[in-house]
Amino acid sequence: MTANVSSIPPASPSPSPLHAVVADDFEAVNRTIVTQLNSRVPLVETIGQYIIESGGKRLRPLLVLLAARSLGYEGDKHITLATLIEFMHTSTLLHDDVVDESHMRRGKKTANDAWGNAPSVLVGDFLYSRSFQMMVDVGSMRIMAILSGATCVIAEGEVLQLTNIGNPSISEADYFETIQGKTAMLFEAASHSGAVLAEATPEQERALQHYGRYLGLAFQLIDDLLDYQGDAEAMGKNVGDDLAEGKPTLPLIHAMERGTPEQAKLIRQVIRKGGLEQLDDVLAIIHDTGALAYTRVRAEEMADKALAELDALPPSPYRDSMAQLARLAVDRQA
Numbered sequence: 001m002t003a004n005v006s007s008i009p010p011a012s013p014s015p016s017p018l019h020a021v022v023a024d025d026f027e028a029v030n031r032t033i034v035t036q037l038n039s040r041v042p043l044v045e046t047i048g049q050y051i052i053e054s055g056g057k058r059l060r061p062l063l064v065l066l067a068a069r070s071l072g073y074e075g076d077k078h079i080t081l082a083t084l085i086e087f088m089h090t091s092t093l094l095h096d097d098v099v100d101e102s103h104m105r106r107g108k109k110t111a112n113d114a115w116g117n118a119p120s121v122l123v124g125d126f127l128y129s130r131s132f133q134m135m136v137d138v139g140s141m142r143i144m145a146i147l148s149g150a151t152c153v154i155a156e157g158e159v160l161q162l163t164n165i166g167n168p169s170i171s172e173a174d175y176f177e178t179i180q181g182k183t184a185m186l187f188e189a190a191s192h193s194g195a196v197l198a199e200a201t202p203e204q205e206r207a208l209q210h211y212g213r214y215l216g217l218a219f220q221l222i223d224d225l226l227d228y229q230g231d232a233e234a235m236g237k238n239v240g241d242d243l244a245e246g247k248p249t250l251p252l253i254h255a256m257e258r259g260t261p262e263q264a265k266l267i268r269q270v271i272r273k274g275g276l277e278q279l280d281d282v283l284a285i286i287h288d289t290g291a292l293a294y295t296r297v298r299a300e301e302m303a304d305k306a307l308a309e310l311d312a313l314p315p316s317p318y319r320d321s322m323a324q325l326a327r328l329a330v331d332r333q334a
Helices: 023-036 042-052 059-070 077-099 111-115 117-138 141-164 172-197 202-229 250-258 261-273 279-288 291-312 317-331
Strands: none
Touching: 023 059, 023 077, 042 077, 042 111, 042 117, 059 077, 059 172, 059 202, 059 317, 077 111, 077 117, 077 141, 077 172, 111 117, 117 141, 141 172, 172 202, 172 250, 202 250, 202 291, 202 317, 250 261, 250 279, 250 291, 261 279, 279 291, 291 317
């Protein structure tokens, strides 16, 4: 018999100074996650709880809390907003793992591997639907416009990534368009909606919107770098997974641009084919062309842009945590 999800608290991220400044808010988000996962269909609760508990730093809801508090917000709707952002993110994870035919995420079986593709997709749909119910509870048409628009951009980003699989001809600009949609958009929507909730000035609203965008880009750039040099155990996935799927990420794009014709030809062939048979050869080319160093430089540029946007906010521990988060984006190893 399936346990009632409301009796089991969701796993929280490891304590850190980033979360400490909004510790009470974060616990309230955890409680709201439990409440909002409630469903009359036990499998919805089971899969929803499984993916919510699978780890991760919950950075997107954290952004909502920090953005709102940094502007002096004293209400409680930021808890609902942070929770629905987490549900939106979780639903994209469920859908992505089905599309990518993934078997592991954060060191655990993916939901589609454990229960099958159809239940994972449908529970993802449930979480998306629940997030829109919660948007109504927030009661802001502007926030609803931001988040509903973001869902369209995210979906477009995922389709772009799908159409780019096996395509070695995409440019760096194409790559940035893809990661802006599939990753950075939800970071941007989180900090932007938090600013709107707190009735930010136009300058502060724009700053927090752009802060989230640049932060999301930095995180995705480092994710793509770590796919070629990360610690598999720490990441919860294997090094070279992107290559195996034929994803032309920035390290490969740069290596093709800077490598010899023979090196570029080999990488193009591997992207078209997928698989890991020539992983060692590709890693050697990436090293020879400085592709990982270049990717890190671009990530640091995005983090610096995010930091610069924080100048529009008044000094506070919340702003300090957002600054630390920008640095974490490029310093992490998983």
